[in-house]
Amino acid sequence: MIRPLAVVAATAGAALLFDRVAEVLVRRAAARRPDNPAWALLRRCRPPFLLALGSALLLGVEPGIGLSGDWREPARHLVVLLAIGGSAWLGSRVAALLIDTSFNSYATRPRDPARVRRARTQTGMLRRVTSAAIAVMALAAMLMTFPGVRTVGASLLASAGLIGLVAGVAAQSTLANLFAGIQLAFGDMVRIGDNVVVAGDWGTVEEITLTYVVIATWDQRRIVMPVSYFAGKPFENWSRNDPSMTGTALLHLDHSTPVAELRKEFEERLRRTELWDGKGCALQVVDTTPTTIVVRALMTARDASDAFDLRCWVREELIGYLRAEHPYALPRVAVTGLPDDPGTVPASPSAPV
Structure with missing residues (x-):
């Protein structure tokens, strides 16, 4: 029992040492260009990097741990799941880092504010779609590590058409909002920061996700509307090309x-x-x-x-x-007619006090 714990501790120490070296290198690079926002984004990759690196190292040294037959297979399966999850988490963070870095380099140059808002909306939508795709692929990879899932894989593929049809009918509204969100972002109909009039309320587009849009009104309310509304109904966009x-x-x-x-x-x-x-x-x-x-x-x-x-x-x-x-x-309101107006009714004398 001491040997497996020692190997795990040595693996964790090696991962932390590698992380420390990478942190020193990143700090030195950041000192040269401290105004680059990529360094703050790069720090967010540290937790998934440690998880993926530690899991990979454990998989490499697993034959030398010396676990018994009853413990070896479940432990290896657990490490494989951690490696897949950590790699997917790291891939999602790296994709977000590349997308945000590209947007920041684009936004720092002198450009039309409308184009910057369009780029911000599209990068946000692309980041969410990429993260969702990586999560789905990671979940599929995790499920395929279970023998029972691999056994019924052929049957699942054979009935994929029927399952897809049933899922499409059941999630029709969700899928409509999903595709409408992609159309909204890349069709350049509305962008984050645009001034819009929706359902009689004027406000600013604060957030656009795959399924809903958040409108911040002038009186500090938040209107949450499905993105399918913007794809299927008319609305006013006061700042699409020129905010004047x-x-x-x-x-x-x-x-x-x-x-x-x-x-x-x-x-x-x-x-x-x-x-x-x-x-x-x-x-x-x-x-x-x-x-x-x-x-x-x-x-x-x-x-x-x-x-x-x-x-x-x-x-x-x-x-x-x-x-x-x-x-x-200034406008005046006549309360009595002219003296020679035949339609004027003479006022009654005031009653004595």
Whole structure:
């Protein structure tokens, strides 16, 4: 019993020594380029690396451990399962490392923000698909190590068509969301960071997975929707190509409003705010009613958030200007008719107090 424990301890020590040497080499490489985010990702590979390396070393020294016949086969089977699991875990981490490193090198270069968001969405989806594929292959490899599974393997392959049909019918919704998620990421319909309007709610795409999309709304709510919704129903994407927005502010004013002066004041005040991107603006009378005119102010902004703030700011500024300089331009509501109006009902005298 002492010999197997000694061999296991020696194997663990060799794995830790190799890990220590690799850590020193990685630290020296990281000291040359400390701003490279790959080093932080590489540290995440350490636990699966130790598991895979230790299992491989145990498989190599297993004939010299000297276990009895009743213990040797189960112990070897356990080590094989650990080796398969550790290798799959390490492969998943390495694939994620390569994908994230490629995205980081792409994002650090001067590029269009829309392309960066598209690359982030696609790399995230590719990372999840790769991890799922590696997990499925590792599970299949583990099952094939059991003799009973290998025995019925031919029967399973023969009935694979029927099983696939039954599984497809049972998991129709899940498979639809899975393929819709891949279509969503690589079809470039919506990306992480896009401003969208879904089911009447405006928000920002916060997360895209294989089965659902998380929308962060302006009031800090989180809307979780299946990805099949985006593949089968129309939705608004305000930042797909260009995040710039045109905001509108409507004012109901009196007919005597000096529109020309109001337009000049509107343009001058826009130049003093950083919310306006300087691309375009307009102030027009778009409608009239028997008591008021409808004045519409148009102004462009860099994104939807700035457009909303700019609309609110323009309303406050123009109303404040009219109240201070042209109070007669504000809408008034008549509570009594003119004295010579035949339809006016004379007010009754006030009752004595």
